[in-house]
Amino acid sequence: MDDHAPDPAHGPADGALLGGEQQPDPEQVEAGRLLFAAECRFFYAAQRLDQLPEPGLPEVAFAGRSNVGKSTLINALTGRKALARASNTPGRTRQLNFFDLGGRLTLVDMPGYGYAQAAKEIKEDWQGLMFEYLRGRPTLRRVVLLLDSRIELKASDLAVMDLLDRAAVTYQLVLTKADGVRPGALARKQDEVSALIRKHPAAHPELFTTSSDAGLGMETLRAELSGLGLPA
Ligand SMILES: Nc1nc2c(ncn2[C@@H]2O[C@H](COP(=O)(O)OP(=O)(O)OP(=O)(O)O)[C@@H](O)[C@H]2O)c(=O)[nH]1
């Protein structure tokens, strides 16, 4: 078997671990499974705004601080090990990387923000590209904004939420690395971020909790995102 198809046995059913939260209906789960089992291929890397690919399929962009787990989440959702390059070194993804999922949805792996050690000019380039892309992309259906379950919210996360509010881009918050915190701390983080969501009208009301390593939350997130793609 190739490694393109998500492995249904990879993780426990989401509901079991999340105490009944985040339970999409079975039809949506199946739609998500089918979409993310489709072939996913990298087709474009953009370093500059004038190099973006022509707008085509609906797009979902994965944003968040450097090292939050964006590339790893794209790999986990698509059931691939190394589709998007992940790394321990913050600042690994340095361009907008575009992936075609089954000819129905484009996934965009964004460079991280908030990485202080990047050369100042390069850092400004990345952020400039990111903000311009978010503001101006007609096919952008949603931004998935990742927050690390183990790390406190940073000013840069709040700044990006404000920017998304102003740009009127719908975004949804996803906690990553839930395997790395104890249940009590995770629950507190979920409460904190849920309260934040309520203050941001452009934010999708539901918080998603994931662990790419443990396969947690993948089924639910696939189900949610499948609603944004072209019909099968
Ligand atoms: N424990 C744990 N570690 C994770 C998880 N997801 C990602 N990581 C680790 O976090 C580190 C960063 O992951 P990446 O996916 O490269 O992060 P990124 O957000 O794409 O980072 P940049 O491209 O630098 O912006 C890697 O060492 C991953 O193995 C997870 O669910 N659990």
Ligand SMILES: [Mg+2]
């Ligand atoms: Mg990355």
